[in-house]
Amino acid sequence: MEIDFIIFNIPVIILEQGALAAGFLASLFYIRALDLRAYGEMIKDAAIVGAIAMVLFVPIVGLVLKDRSLVFQIERSLMLVGAVAVGRLHISGAVRARVGIRILWRLALVGISETFAFFFFPEPQRNLIVLVVLVVLAIVFALEALLRSGEKLDSIGSKIMGAWPAVISRAKGRQGYLMFFLVGLLVLLPFEPFINSENPFITDYHLGTLTQTLIYILLAMGLNIVVGLAGLLDLGFVAFYAVGAYGYALITLHLGEFGIGFWWALPITASLAAFAGCMLGFPVLRMHGDYLAIVTLGFGEIIRILLVNMIDFTNGPNGMSAPRPTLMGLEFTRRAKEGGVPLHEYFDIPYDATYRYVFIYLVALALALAAIFVFRRLREMPIGRAWEALREDETASKALGINHTTVKLSAFTLGAAFAGVGGVLFAANEGFISPSSFTFVESAIILSIVVLGGMGSITGVIIAAAILTLLPELFRDLQQYRMLGFGLAMVFIMIWRPGGLIKVRRRAFVRRDSARGASNPALGEAD
């Protein structure tokens, strides 16, 4: 190793340690296991350990051999001391919270290993190592938390109902912590190239691909409503995606002069797609299974063929250009169109094409998270329950007074609205759209994401979306076998996990009020 291997990248360390500490504190918040005194003790404990580390590190690390003379560099040892103190905080918190100790242990290991990487590896390798460690640990955490909580609920659940509250709150605490950690990571991810500008690990290409993944998550959430919850097999979902994308391009083309840009187009186009969904819903109200699949397949093709043939309106197979999104009217171009102001001029910073990728990525992330949130809520709402009831037994749900017309239409409408938003993002991300982006293959991919992930499940669908969009990017050389791979994956999933990667876990209800057992007029007398 060369002598100048230590290059401090203080912002990165602060950022990452900060994120870890924040994730950790959030987990404590969710667990609600600690009172203020425990926090105080933890901080005191960390301070003591930090002081010991200081004594050890300052003479060893603080002295650097430079040009044949020793130079005293206090900040190096301070960073190490900080890392040790934060790590100690992690561990003592883990011990005190008594929840997910192993996970928090590993969290501490992230901090330590990262800090290690920062100190002892030269720049290019360091980034790689940190990222690999982070990604691997994130995946391990995700899988462990999900698999474990699921297994607990299944095996113990039916036997000891009394233990439900405990099991649930544990699962919730872990999930909340995990969510915070992953979301924090995803939010911070695109800023890596700015901090680490000499040799960024994350390039525009990566951001573009991740944006596409997020768009697929958004779409899959929409289709998850239609297929997963309402049980309506929709093979033409891409039609609403196309309506969204073309809606955005056309609205900004024709109404751009009235100041209708990306942000206005978003709700307008979502309602447009929702309307299209409603229109498809009417003729297929009485259809089930195969027949429904054929009609929706046809609908998808109709929209695509319309886009190809309405040359005056959509420019046919030549496609249309779609404007890039703006931030409060600031553009992400080097030179603004007339009347516009580019972002870098406004803030007086040098132009960087990455800003645009970061921005679209963040917008896509926000919208995907919003979609996940809405889907989660929908699943627990009366309408979500009605969708599932309709899927399970349409006649029985009608006999309970559920209006199957409105319930089915609302599934199509809301699902299509999600797809419309996805379409706008797609158009804004690509900058150019043509009918060839909206073929049946696209529908098939979205459907396979939902089926592979587990119909109605959120985590499963997110994982499946990530796998199905990132793997083809990684194995671009094998592109011609992509469909083969999809098919194989589908077959194996159907054999091994017919419910999808992660089967939906039903929401558990806990009896809260004190009236428990007070009323059992009919059966109480029997024994």
Add this chain to the structure above:
Amino acid sequence: MGPIVIVEKVSIRFGGLLALNEVSFQMEERHIQAIIGPNGAGKTTLFNCLTGFYKPTEGSIVLRRDGKSYHLTQPPMGSFRGNPAGWMGGFLRNLFTSNPIHRTALLGVSRTYQNIRLFAQMTGIENLLVAQHNSVNHKLLSGIFQTPGFLRSEKKALEKAWYWLEFMGLEDTANIEAGNLAYGLQRRLELARAMATSPRLICLDEPAAGLNRQEIEDLNRVIVNLRNEHKISVLLIEHHMGVVMNISDRVVVLDHGEVISEGTPAEVQKDPRVIKAYLGEEEEDAPPQSRREA
């Protein structure tokens, strides 16, 4: 108390088969009324007419509620007839409400099925929450943002669901998927689900099928309790004479799609036509035991 259901000359024909032939009977409010008859007599068909699953070829079924009569066999055309401007609104309303099954349910008729039709992949308590769909706040935005009103209505629905689960002794299995429950529990859950809709009239299609003696006694207690405490009219199809004769206020006997006898359990038991339908003519040497079981 007047009648809650008036069935008048209801006939239904499936192709050449006359499944019901001018069936007429009345049912008093807050009565337990049983419909019995040999297999293929048309009992379930009659139920399906009552709950909107089938449309009778002829005849009318009137449901009386709060002093008003509702014709179950006719679509609700009256509301927009004679109002030219209301045609479109009428069309839309018709589109959204004219489904007779759904409409009957809204009038307060609830039912269970001969072959259990629970929402198998939903938990017991979710089944009961679905049943309350029309009484909870199902506005989209208030649900997504969980407004206080929405949370209140959900809480109320949950309380009601727990009440009926406890009523049927199902509170321990509330979070188990309905399809994984034991058969007897599924039957009870279906009854609880029907009750969660707050019906006036509940139609039970062979509620005692497949239950053991203890379970049947529990069921009898539950049904009597529904009438006495919850002021509900119960119409039931049953083969199990222990249920029919012990708890019914009136019994209607169907055979080959026709009402052959009607009256209190004691009257019906003595009616020679009933004995003939069940046991056959004296000359015939049909094995009586097996026909009774059927």
